Amino acid sequence: MVTTSADRRERIAALDYDYASQPKQALTACNLCGASEFVVLTHRDRYGYPAQAHACRRCGLVFLNPRMDAEAYGRFYNGIYRPLVSAFHGRLIDARTIQDEQRDYAAERAEFIRPFVGKSGGQTMLDIGGSTGVVAHHFAREFGLSGTVIDPAPLEVEQARGLGLETITGLVEEHDFDTRRFDVVIICQTVDHLLDVAGTLARVRQLLAKGGLLFIDIVDFRAAYLRHWSVEDAVKIDHPYYLTEPTMAAYLRMSGFEVLRSDFAADHLHVSYVCRPVVAHADGLPHAASVEALLREVREVQSRLKA
Ligand SMILES: [Zn+2]
Numbered sequence: 580m581v582t583t584s585a586d587r588r589e590r591i592a593a594l595d596y597d598y599a600s601q602p603k604q605a606l607t608a609c610n611l612c613g614a615s616e617f618v619v620l621t622h623r624d625r626y627g628y629p630a631q632a633h634a635c636r637r638c639g640l641v642f643l644n645p646r647m648d649a650e651a652y653g654r655f656y657n658g659i660y661r662p663l664v665s666a667f668h669g670r671l672i673d674a675r676t677i678q679d680e681q682r683d684y685a686a687e688r689a690e691f692i693r694p695f696v697g698k699s700g701g702q703t704m705l706d707i708g709g710s711t712g713v714v715a716h717h718f719a720r721e722f723g724l725s726g727t728v729i730d731p732a733p734l735e736v737e738q739a740r741g742l743g744l745e746t747i748t749g750l751v752e753e754h755d756f757d758t759r760r761f762d763v764v765i766i767c768q769t770v771d772h773l774l775d776v777a778g779t780l781a782r783v784r785q786l787l788a789k790g791g792l793l794f795i796d797i798v799d800f801r802a803a804y805l806r807h808w809s810v811e812d813a814v815k816i817d818h819p820y821y822l823t824e825p826t827m828a829a830y831l832r833m834s835g836f837e838v839l840r841s842d843f844a845a846d847h848l849h850v851s852y853v854c855r856p857v858v859a860h861a862d863g864l865p866h867a868a869s870v871e872a873l874l875r876e877v878r879e880v881q882s883r884l885k886a
Pocket of ligand 1: 609610611612613614635636637638639640
């Protein structure tokens with residue numbers, strides 16, 4: 580079946596999701612550097628919703644602004660998110676169908692972290708935003724770890740429980756782990772969905788056992804706009820954040836993580852990092868030249884016709 584952009588618009592309209600009237604909050608300070616001077620990159624997202632992506636002029640962090648509040652995002656994930664992505668792609672994407680894709684990704688990424696996990700002798704693993712548990716299950720089996728998944732979506736957590744993982748329905752920022760610490764923490768295809776990246780990384784830093792490992796990946800914003808030569812196509816209301824290699828490196832440095840290895844995934848979209856806890860650098864921001872280069876490239880993509 581050939582699906583046109585008119586079909587896509589119709590399918591999205593049929594969901595009758597009123598994004599414009601969802602409760603939102605305006606962000607006045609950059610989550611990475613705290614500055615308050617932003618430049619508007621886009622006025623619509625890939626679904627056609629009136630969502631603006633802003634870039635911080637100081638550090639180059641890109642984020643939706645304003646963006647839905649936590650409750651509106653809660654409702655979005657409980658009812659709209661998967662149907663919306665299905666409408667966009669013109670095929671059913673739900674907690675079950677995503678598992679095949681996640682299985683392949685898990686197998687590929689397990690090879691990426693294997694040299695580090697093997698040496699660490701870790702026993703426990705926490706998967707933040709672990710969805711249906713496919714990745715945690717694979718890592719647990721490969722590396723002999725006991726896996727825990729924390730995710731706010733009850734239906735997805737149920738699937739994770741079915742795989743024999745310990746599950747927590749909730750958010751890592753809010754859940755009380757008491758004195759529990761984990762040898763391995765994974766944040767897989769999740770960081771772009773968070774509402775507070777700096778806060779979550781600070782929390783993870785506390786939850787990581789001494790000598791522990793963090794696996795984290797981003798959708799590289801540059802790869803996302805370069806592949807379709809469209810900045811609007813790279814922006815979607817499901818992602819409050821749009822990270823790049825310089826901004827993610829800065830987040831990790833400033834939250835107290837040293838990158839042991841970084842790598843591009845086979846999908847040419849995700850960039851992965853394996854990190855260990857170190858002393859945080861307060862002054863680890865991206866260089867001004869990388870911010871300028873990003874803004875210049877965005878303008879170029881927006882102004883030059885697709886090849
Ligand atoms: Zn900033």
